[in-house]
Amino acid sequence: MKNQELELYKNLPSHNVPPRADAMIENLRAMGYTIQTAIADLLDNCIAAQAKNIWVNFDWKLQSSTISILDDGCGMTNEELIEAMRPSTKNPNELRDSKDLGRFGLGLKTASFSQCRQLTVASKKxxxxxxxxxxxxxxxxxxxxxxxxLKPQEHFIIQLDxxxxxxxxxxxxxxxxxxxxKNIDEEKSKANYYALAETVKKHLAMVFHRYIEGKKIKIFFNNREIESWDPFIxxxxxxxxxxxxxxxxxxxVKGYVLPHKSKLTEEEYKKAEGIHGWNAQQGFYIYRNERLLVAGDWLGMFRKEDHYKLARIMVDLPNTTDDAWQLDIKKSVAIPPQEIKEQLRAIAGRxxxxxxxxxRHKGKTILRKYPNNQFQPIWQEKIRHxxxxxxINRENEVVKTLLESSKEAKTAINQLLRFVEExxxxxxxxxxQSEEPALQGKAFEDSNHDGMREMMKLLFQSLIKNGKTEEQAKGYLMSIEPFNLYPQYVETLS
Ligand SMILES: Nc1ncnc2c1ncn2[C@@H]1O[C@H](COP(=O)(O)OP(=O)(O)OP(=O)(O)O)[C@@H](O)[C@H]1O
Ligand SMILES: [Mg+2]
Known part of the structure; x- marks a missing residue:
C-alpha cells in the first residue's frame, strides 16, 4: 500500500466491522467439499505434521456417530492448537515449507464444518x-x-495418549x-454411512497413493491398512x-498408456478402472507435492471418449505455484496457466x-481373425459400354441400411446417389492430386465423426441382436468402409 494512501485513510473516519460469528461460521460450511475431499484435506495436515501413521475411523452410533482422524505427527502445544483452530490462521501468500500440503490456514475448519457441527481437536506435543x-x-x-x-471421549484420549x-x-x-x-430408518442409515466410508477409503487410496507406495505413510481405515490405487499401473x-x-x-509431465484389457486379468482390469470407471478416469492427473488434486480430467482441452481411455498423464507441481494454478481451498481444482496449457495440450495430443x-492395432487383429468377411467398399468401378x-456400392451395409431405413425416401436417395456418381x-x-498431393485430405479427417459412429453403433447392436458375438460383430464391421478406417471406434464398441 502506498504511504500517501495510508495517511489519507488514517485521517478519515473509520468503523470496525468484524464478521458476525454465527453467520460467518455457517458460511464456512458451504465451500463445496464432499466428505471424501474434506477428509483428504485433514490428512494433508497429518502429512504436513510428518505423521507416519494415520487412523481414520467411522463409528456408527445413530445421531451420535463420529468420524475421527488420529495421527502420530509432531502434535501441537496448547497455544499452537488454539491458533490452529482460528479460521484463517495463516495468510495464503506466506512462504510455506516445500513439503507442506497446506496453503490457506482454513482447511481444518472448513473441511470439518462442511460435514459436522462439532469439531474437537486434541493434540500432544x-x-x-x-x-x-x-x-x-x-x-x-x-x-x-x-x-x-471440551474434552473428547475417554477412548479417544487413550488412543492419543x-x-x-x-x-x-x-x-x-x-x-x-x-x-x-429422530425416527430414522436405522438399517438404511447405517448402510449409507458405511457406503460413504467406503467411498472415502477409495478416495484416500487414490489421493495419497504415492505416499503409500513410497512407504512415507500408512493409513488405517477402521483399523485396516489401506492399499494404494495407482492410476498408471x-x-x-x-x-x-x-x-x-x-x-x-x-x-x-509424464504420459502413460495403460495396457489393453486383453493384457490384464479381470481383477487387474476392474481395479485399474478406479472410482469412476475407465472412461471417466482418462486425462491429466495433477499432483501437488505428490498429493493428487485432479484425477483424470482433460482440463477442457478434449472430450472424454472410449478410445482415449488408456491415456493418463501425470503432472507434478511444487507448492510454490499455487496462485498461478488457481489452487482452491478444497485442493480439488488446479487450472494450468495459459502458457503451460498449450504445452500440456501438445503432450496430451501425442x-x-x-x-x-x-x-487400432487390436481392431485390425480382429479383422484378420475373420478372413471370410468380404470387404465392402463405398465406391466401386463399373464398366458401361x-x-x-x-x-456407390448399394451392397455396402451402411448404404444398404440407409436405403432401407425409409421406403418413401428410397427412390429419392437412389436418385441422389446416381447424380453424385455421374x-x-x-x-x-x-x-x-498431381499438382498438390500433400493438400489432399483423408476420409473424415477434421470432420465430425458422430454420425458415422452412431451408424456403427446401430449396426453393431443389430448384429448382436441377430446372434453374433461381440467379436464376430466387430470383425464384420471392420470389413465395411468407412468403418475399416477407424478400428479404434470398432474396438471400443460394447
Ligand atoms: N494434524 C495436525 N498436526 C499438527 N498440526 C496441525 C494438524 N492439523 C492442523 N495443524 C496446524 O494447524 C494449522 C491450520 O490448519 P488448516 O488445515 O486450517 O490450514 P493449513 O493446513 O495451514 O492450510 P489449508 O487451509 O490449505 O489446509 C496448520 O497450518 C498446522 O500448523
Ligand atoms: Mg490444512
Missing amino acids: THDISYWAWDLDYIKQTKSWDLIN KLATGTLVVWEKLDRVVSQK KGNSYSQITEDCLQYGTVK VRTQAVEVF GKRFYE AIPIELIMIK
Missing part, C-alpha cells in the same frame, strides 16, 4: 494433551467466536452425513511410458495418439 472444540450450536447462542475446552506425539480430530453432530431427525510391464519426464520450469494406436465409371469431378481431382 510433549507429555500433556491439549484439546479445544468449536460447536456451531454454541456459537449460534453466543454469537461470538468462543472456542470451548499411547502415542509419543500426535493429533486427534473428532467430528460429532454429523448433520451432513447422518440425518439428525506402474508395476505392469504392458503399461507404456510415452513421454518421459518432460520438464517445464517447475512442472514435470499420448492420446499412442493410446488410440492400442485400439466399354467405359469406366464409379458407383457428377464426380474426376478431372479436377486428378489435376489437384
Whole structure:
C-alpha cells in the first residue's frame, strides 16, 4: 500500500466491522467439499505434521456417530492448537515449507464444518494433551467466536495418549452425513454411512497413493491398512511410458498408456478402472507435492471418449505455484496457466495418439481373425459400354441400411446417389492430386465423426441382436468402409 494512501485513510473516519460469528461460521460450511475431499484435506495436515501413521475411523452410533482422524505427527502445544483452530490462521501468500500440503490456514475448519457441527481437536506435543472444540450450536447462542475446552471421549484420549506425539480430530453432530431427525430408518442409515466410508477409503487410496507406495505413510481405515490405487499401473510391464519426464520450469509431465484389457486379468482390469470407471478416469492427473488434486480430467482441452481411455498423464507441481494454478481451498481444482496449457495440450495430443494406436492395432487383429468377411467398399468401378465409371456400392451395409431405413425416401436417395456418381469431378481431382498431393485430405479427417459412429453403433447392436458375438460383430464391421478406417471406434464398441 502506498504511504500517501495510508495517511489519507488514517485521517478519515473509520468503523470496525468484524464478521458476525454465527453467520460467518455457517458460511464456512458451504465451500463445496464432499466428505471424501474434506477428509483428504485433514490428512494433508497429518502429512504436513510428518505423521507416519494415520487412523481414520467411522463409528456408527445413530445421531451420535463420529468420524475421527488420529495421527502420530509432531502434535501441537496448547497455544499452537488454539491458533490452529482460528479460521484463517495463516495468510495464503506466506512462504510455506516445500513439503507442506497446506496453503490457506482454513482447511481444518472448513473441511470439518462442511460435514459436522462439532469439531474437537486434541493434540500432544510433549507429555500433556491439549484439546479445544468449536460447536456451531454454541456459537449460534453466543454469537461470538468462543472456542470451548471440551474434552473428547475417554477412548479417544487413550488412543492419543499411547502415542509419543500426535493429533486427534473428532467430528460429532454429523448433520451432513447422518440425518439428525429422530425416527430414522436405522438399517438404511447405517448402510449409507458405511457406503460413504467406503467411498472415502477409495478416495484416500487414490489421493495419497504415492505416499503409500513410497512407504512415507500408512493409513488405517477402521483399523485396516489401506492399499494404494495407482492410476498408471506402474508395476505392469504392458503399461507404456510415452513421454518421459518432460520438464517445464517447475512442472514435470509424464504420459502413460495403460495396457489393453486383453493384457490384464479381470481383477487387474476392474481395479485399474478406479472410482469412476475407465472412461471417466482418462486425462491429466495433477499432483501437488505428490498429493493428487485432479484425477483424470482433460482440463477442457478434449472430450472424454472410449478410445482415449488408456491415456493418463501425470503432472507434478511444487507448492510454490499455487496462485498461478488457481489452487482452491478444497485442493480439488488446479487450472494450468495459459502458457503451460498449450504445452500440456501438445503432450496430451501425442499420448492420446499412442493410446488410440492400442485400439487400432487390436481392431485390425480382429479383422484378420475373420478372413471370410468380404470387404465392402463405398465406391466401386463399373464398366458401361466399354467405359469406366464409379458407383456407390448399394451392397455396402451402411448404404444398404440407409436405403432401407425409409421406403418413401428410397427412390429419392437412389436418385441422389446416381447424380453424385455421374457428377464426380474426376478431372479436377486428378489435376489437384498431381499438382498438390500433400493438400489432399483423408476420409473424415477434421470432420465430425458422430454420425458415422452412431451408424456403427446401430449396426453393431443389430448384429448382436441377430446372434453374433461381440467379436464376430466387430470383425464384420471392420470389413465395411468407412468403418475399416477407424478400428479404434470398432474396438471400443460394447
Ligand atoms: N494434524 C495436525 N498436526 C499438527 N498440526 C496441525 C494438524 N492439523 C492442523 N495443524 C496446524 O494447524 C494449522 C491450520 O490448519 P488448516 O488445515 O486450517 O490450514 P493449513 O493446513 O495451514 O492450510 P489449508 O487451509 O490449505 O489446509 C496448520 O497450518 C498446522 O500448523
Ligand atoms: Mg490444512
